[in-house]
Amino acid sequence: MQPYTVFPNPPIEDNGPVCRSFLSMGIHDFHQACGYVHELPYGYNSDRDDLMILFKEKMGSCTTKHAVIAALAAEMEIAVEKHIGVYPMTEALVTGANAILDRFKLPYLPMVHCFLVFEEHWIDLSEGNQNGKNGPIDDFLYTEKVIANIPGKDEYLLYRRALNEHVLTRPEFYDINIKTILKAREEGLSLLRANIQQ
Incomplete structure (x- = not known):
């Protein structure tokens, strides 16, 4: 991942509701907006499908942080896109993952x-936040471009499709079914939430 300074940095004009939200806070260019979002505390919002929830709750997850900046980019006509990736969660990346992997007999948890x-740059505005992980995510099993504020239901369906088409086809997942991964995922989400609180 690279720093957000690789983005263009035009001034923010009154081009839509996300632009207006930043302007109302005295934030006047794209880099300032990215910096503001990056510095907000990492946390799971009460309604991830509400694009403006980040401004209301003054925190965000990778989902809501990147939704806001991708939506801002769209209003400003900057070619910045939101992507979703499926990554392998391991003990090295998330402390406590081994207990889940052992219980479900998984090589890693997608x-x-x-x-x-x-362009060719990947940027993570939650990198360096207290986000439950021990470092950046540099390895993805699958990635896909999505709309800025993809609904949670659609993201979950994308995840299931990626599991079926790109993860369960791997040799290390021979004899492992999707139900096992989905059960383990619930524990993985709980672990990330617990790690954020520490």
Whole structure:
């Protein structure tokens, strides 16, 4: 992943509701907006499908942080896109993962993360946050471009499709079914939430 300074940095004009939200806070260019979102505390919002929830709750997850900046980019006509990736959760990346992997007999736990893409650059505005992980995610099993504020239901369906088409086809998942992964995923989400609180 690369820093958000690889993005273009035009001034923010009154081009839509996300632009207006940043302007109302005295944030006047794209880099300032990215910096503001990056510095917000990492946390799971009460309604991830509400694009403006990040401004209301003054925190965000990778989902809501990248939704806001991708939506801002769209209003400003900057070619920044939101992507969803499925990554392998391991003990090295998330402390406590081994207990889940052992219980479900998995080589790693496929989990969802999202980030931004500009040209050939990948940018993660939650990197360096207290996000439950021990470091950046550099390895993805599958990635796909999505709309800025993809609904949670659609993201879950994308995840299931990615599991079926790109993860369960791998030799290390021979004899493992999708139900096992989905049960393990619930524990993985709980683990990430617990790690954030520490």
